[in-house]
Amino acid sequence: MVRKKKAQEYEEKIQQALMVLGQVSEDSTTPRNIRRAAKDAMGALESPEFTPAVRASNAISLLDEILQDPNMPPYSRVKLWNVMSLIEAIKD
Numbered sequence: 001m002v003r004k005k006k007a008q009e010y011e012e013k014i015q016q017a018l019m020v021l022g023q024v025s026e027d028s029t030t031p032r033n034i035r036r037a038a039k040d041a042m043g044a045l046e047s048p049e050f051t052p053a054v055r056a057s058n059a060i061s062l063l064d065e066i067l068q069d070p071n072m073p074p075y076s077r078v079k080l081w082n083v084m085s086l087i088e089a090i091k092d
Contacts, residue, residue: 007052010052010053010056010090011052013086013087013089013090014045014052014055014056014087014090016086017045017059017083017086017087018042018045018046020079020082020083020086021038021039021041021042021045021083022038022042023079024038024076024079024080025038025039025042027076029073030072030073030076031069031071031072031073033066033069034066034069034071034072034076037062037063037065037066038063038066038080040062041059041062041063041083042059044058044059044062045058045059045087051092052090052092053090053091053092054092055090056087056088056090059083059087060084060087060088063080063083063084064084066080067080067081067084
């Protein structure tokens with residue numbers, strides 16, 4: 001019962017993260033490489049063959065890399081930090 005509740009909670013966090021990543025990937029004022037990284041992170045989160053924790057870890061690694069980009073607009077950076085803090089709590 002507890003495990004099922006956790007899984008549901010993790011899926012909700014992933015859905016929230018996907019919404020924000022979708023906003024970043026659709027934002028034409030954000031540089032193309034950052035939009036591409038957001039789409040890649042979305043793909044990592046949606047990947048059905050991994051557990052939620054592995055999917056979150058893969059997405060975090062992609063986002064961590066792009067967050068170092070000096071060309072990232074501050075509002076995109078904040079959104080990506082929010083996504084990372086949301087999915088960092090996902091554990092196996």
